[in-house]
Amino acid sequence: MKEGKIEYKIVGEFDKVEEARQFEAHLIKKYTQLGQAKFNKQTN
Secondary structure, X not given: OOOOOOOOOOOOXXXXXXXXXXXXXXXXXXXXXOOOOOOOXXXX
């Protein structure tokens, strides 16, 4: 991350933090199942 080698894009904006966390958990699960998660491989 410090070297700037991570690509990212904003995929949504939310009014409530809980909504954002739920969406993030959904994406983590989705990309973990596809074998494409490089970070955040677990959710609580």
